[in-house]
Amino acid sequence: MIAETGLAALWLAAALALLQLLLTFVGLRGGKPELLAAVRPAAVAQGVLTATAFALLVALFLRSDMSVLLVATNSHSMKPWLYKFAGTWGNHEGSMLLWVTVMGVAGAAVALFERALTRAAHMATLGGQAAISLGFYAFLLFSSNPFARIAQPPADGQGLNPLLQDPGLAFHPPTLYLGYVGLSVAFSFAIGALLTRQVDAAFARAMRPWVLAAWVLLTLGITAGSYWAYYELGWGGWWFWDPVENASLMPWLAATALLHSVTVLATRDALRAWTIMLAVIAFSMSMVGTFLVRSGILTSVHAFAVDPARGSFILALLAIYIGGALALFGWRIGSVREGAPFELVSRETMLVANNLLLSVILGIVLIGTLYPLMTEAFGHKVSVGAPYFDRIAGPLALALMVVLAAGPLTRWRRDRAAAVGRRLIVPVVIAIIAVGSLAVLAWGRIGILPFLGLVIALSVGAASIAPLWKRNLWRTPLFTWGMVIAHLGCAVSLAGMACDSAFTVEKLVAARPGDMIQTAGWTIRFDRIMPIAGDNWTALQADMTVDRGGAPTLIRPQSRFFSSPPTTTSEAALLTRWNGQLYVVLGEEVEGNRWQLRIWWKPFVTLIWLGGVMIALGGALALVGRERRGWLMKWRSRRAMA
Amino acid sequence: MKAKHQRLILALAALVAIIGAGLLAVSALKDEAAYFYAPNDVKTKGVEPGKAIRLGGMVVKGSLKRAVDGVTIRFDVTDGKATVPATFSGIAPDLFKEGSGVVAEGAFDDKGMFVATNLLAKHDERYMPRELEGMSYNEATHEMKAER
Numbered sequence: 001m002i003a004e005t006g007l008a009a010l011w012l013a014a015a016l017a018l019l020q021l022l023l024t025f026v027g028l029r030g031g032k033p034e035l036l037a038a039v040r041p042a043a044v045a046q047g048v049l050t051a052t053a054f055a056l057l058v059a060l061f062l063r064s065d066m067s068v069l070l071v072a073t074n075s076h077s078m079k080p081w082l083y084k085f086a087g088t089w090g091n092h093e094g095s096m097l098l099w100v101t102v103m104g105v106a107g108a109a110v111a112l113f114e115r116a117l118t119r120a121a122h123m124a125t126l127g128g129q130a131a132i133s134l135g136f137y138a139f140l141l142f143s144s145n146p147f148a149r150i151a152q153p154p155a156d157g158q159g160l161n162p163l164l165q166d167p168g169l170a171f172h173p174p175t176l177y178l179g180y181v182g183l184s185v186a187f188s189f190a191i192g193a194l195l196t197r198q199v200d201a202a203f204a205r206a207m208r209p210w211v212l213a214a215w216v217l218l219t220l221g222i223t224a225g226s227y228w229a230y231y232e233l234g235w236g237g238w239w240f241w242d243p244v245e246n247a248s249l250m251p252w253l254a255a256t257a258l259l260h261s262v263t264v265l266a267t268r269d270a271l272r273a274w275t276i277m278l279a280v281i282a283f284s285m286s287m288v289g290t291f292l293v294r295s296g297i298l299t300s301v302h303a304f305a306v307d308p309a310r311g312s313f314i315l316a317l318l319a320i321y322i323g324g325a326l327a328l329f330g331w332r333i334g335s336v337r338e339g340a341p342f343e344l345v346s347r348e349t350m351l352v353a354n355n356l357l358l359s360v361i362l363g364i365v366l367i368g369t370l371y372p373l374m375t376e377a378f379g380h381k382v383s384v385g386a387p388y389f390d391r392i393a394g395p396l397a398l399a400l401m402v403v404l405a406a407g408p409l410t411r412w413r414r415d416r417a418a419a420v421g422r423r424l425i426v427p428v429v430i431a432i433i434a435v436g437s438l439a440v441l442a443w444g445r446i447g448i449l450p451f452l453g454l455v456i457a458l459s460v461g462a463a464s465i466a467p468l469w470k471r472n473l474w475r476t477p478l479f480t481w482g483m484v485i486a487h488l489g490c491a492v493s494l495a496g497m498a499c500d501s502a503f504t505v506e507k508l509v510a511a512r513p514g515d516m517i518q519t520a521g522w523t524i525r526f527d528r529i530m531p532i533a534g535d536n537w538t539a540l541q542a543d544m545t546v547d548r549g550g551a552p553t554l555i556r557p558q559s560r561f562f563s564s565p566p567t568t569t570s571e572a573a574l575l576t577r578w579n580g581q582l583y584v585v586l587g588e589e590v591e592g593n594r595w596q597l598r599i600w601w602k603p604f605v606t607l608i609w610l611g612g613v614m615i616a617l618g619g620a621l622a623l624v625g626r627e628r629r630g631w632l633m634k635w636r637s638r639r640a641m642a
Numbered sequence: 643m644k645a646k647h648q649r650l651i652l653a654l655a656a657l658v659a660i661i662g663a664g665l666l667a668v669s670a671l672k673d674e675a676a677y678f679y680a681p682n683d684v685k686t687k688g689v690e691p692g693k694a695i696r697l698g699g700m701v702v703k704g705s706l707k708r709a710v711d712g713v714t715i716r717f718d719v720t721d722g723k724a725t726v727p728a729t730f731s732g733i734a735p736d737l738f739k740e741g742s743g744v745v746a747e748g749a750f751d752d753k754g755m756f757v758a759t760n761l762l763a764k765h766d767e768r769y770m771p772r773e774l775e776g777m778s779y780n781e782a783t784h785e786m787k788a789e790r
Binding site: 234235274341342344352356357359360363364367368371382383384385387388391392508509510567568569570585587588590591592594596598 | 648651652655656659660662663664666667670671677678694696708711712713731732733734736747760
């Protein structure tokens with residue numbers, strides 16, 4: 001019964017979305033405003049129904065109901081409960097249901113909590129949200145039903161890919177999805193604003209919290225995903241330019257540009273058309289990304305061929321939404337009035353430069369990701385890999401960092417180049433000192449990009465703190481703190497990336513138990529190898545004592561074997577110190593009781609993810625700062641009325 | 643500055659940025675798109691030593707040998723038409739084995755030996771590196787077949 005109830009809830013929600021769309025359309029265009037009264041309840045009910053459907057699917061997974069096809073093919077009755085739970089979205093149908101659920105709940109939140117928009121724009125936004133949801137309901141119900149039953153249920157199920165059996169994977173996809181779908185709200189806002197011709201600062205102030213929240217979650221999701229790949233895959237790298245990674249990076253780049261341009265629109269009433277355009281692009285990117293991953297066309301052209309219906313459905317949805325939004329944009333943008341003017345040397349110009357650089361990087365990642373697909377359509381197989389992305393995105397990202405350093409030190413509307421130059425003196429001096437000392441210490445030993453990266457990280461770090469200079473720190477608004485911390489986070493991340501690529505020491509050995517290995521100042525004693533067993537796996541574990549002039553510490557890399565599906569994974573041992581990480585991977589046994597060991601000492605590599613967390617924290621502070629001001633004002637006006 | 647001029651400058655800047663991005667991408671793609679090579683591509687087109695590429699094919703049965711140090715392996719990669727020798731130092735992926743597909747990242751040395759820095763094998767039983775789709779290995783005759 002549970003599966004059938006879930007399916008029914010999903011159908012009801014889809015019907016409500018259709019109703020919601022019709023109500024707003026007839027209400028706004030057909031001159032029947034009384035119909036609009038039902039739009040908000042419809043959106044809320046839709047959110048409740050999708051959440052119910054999702055909760056029921058989770059219940060099916062937790063109960064290991066093998067009569068449901070999705071559970072049978074993606075779960076196993078012997079699995080620990082956390083991975084049964086996470087298995088709910090570790091597959092195509094489940095993750096699409098999660099997507100629809102987040103969309104439904106976000107729509108309900110917009111219906112309940114949005115107060116800053118005019119009534120017409122609010123209703124048009126909800127109509128837009130319903131229009132997007134409808135396509136996804138159709139996709140789910142017609143081609144990816146998560147509740148489908150099978151006639152002869154297996155006893156145990158096929159299990160979840162062991163690589164995905166990791167706590168990181170239980171939380172990382174939902175975070176990313178919240179971010180992706182948060183951008184759908186920004187998209188609906190843009191559609192609503194275009195439909196009601198209300199593109200102005202008030203609209204931007206209403207949209208900004210949604211963009212900020214989505215961006216914070218995307219940032220956290222990408223950071224967590226990068227760290228997961230780093231420790232779980234055992235290859236010691238943190239970014240691979242894999243299509244799946246690019247799929248999350250592209251919406252992030254667009255959202256970052258949108259975040260900055262929406263701030264210009266909210267505070268200075270400039271960049272109106274550009275902001276709308278970015279809102280459309282940002283959500284388009286999250287759809288492109290999700291579909292590239294979920295349709296399987298990137299990891300395997302095969303999946304596309306096996307189920308042509310699904311692939312075509314995806315392409316049709318993409319065409320309708322992106323094409324429709326762009327057409328609406330082209331049709332209505334002429335009527336959007338110009339915003340406030342600004343001089344060439346101003347904060348606005350800096351933010352335009354930031355937007356252009358982010359867009360260019362986005363374009364390059366997009367071309368690199370889609371190019372293999374396009375050539376394949378013409379019968380050529382090519383693969384675009386790290387060399388392409390590193391070569392172009394690297395230098396552009398460094399240029400972006402320079403803009404990031406100078407932007408906050410520039411005044412709104414009008415500034416003088418000489419004054420900006422004066423404010424930049426300290427970061428420039430730090431850069432010069434960094435170039436000098438690095439040149440003496442490490443020239444010729446590290447590559448040019450890590451070298452520049454370190455120099456820029458140091459000066460960007462200095463420049464990001466500069467806006468706090470001579471300010472009363474207690475009275476500095478949270479929004480400014482957020483900006484400072486997020487920008488500092490970029491410098492910290494960049495420093496981590498540069499250190500990792502410049503100073504990592506690698507050692508590869510085949511060692512016998514009892515051997516001592518020396519590398520990068522560490523002494524590693526290989527004590528013994530022993531078999532152990534976990535919940536649904538067995539493993540060979542190497543016990544090692546590592547020591548670098550302090551207290552010796554025990555570390556235990558493992559090689560794990562899962563029986564369902566039969567797979568071996570390697571669990572790296574990571575030892576974190578303040579100045580870096582020791583990373584040890586256990587390989588296979590070679591003749592003579594020797595075991596392959598791969599040992600890395602990665603100085604300051606943790607800064608990469610620390611920076612990511614700081615960036616997200618900065619966004620969260622900015623969000624709280626803006627919202628708190630609204631709450632305070634509301635509270636004061638209420639008190640004044642009483 | 644007049645608002646109209648400002649719009650024009652913005653539009654021009656955006657146009658320059660987009661064209662610039664396109665040109666950059668195209669120029670880089672020209673160099674890097676020839677990134678994946680099958681052994682037969684190596685034979686017919688030639689790859690200069692030191693250029694970073696991906697080499698994809700099947701590991702020839704009986705060609706896999708391990709060096710005395712325990713961490714270096716030597717194997718042949720074939721696509722059925724040509725065969726290329728390769729070495730790799732490191733921990734090979736669990737599903738890397740003879741008769742199985744592999745994509746190796748690395749570069750050729752002066753003697754025509756492919757020195758791999760990274761091996762991408764199947765992630766699990768179902769997943770196949772997408773570059774290798776349409777290739778299969780005949781267990782009986784040890785022959786590679788390109789299916790299209």
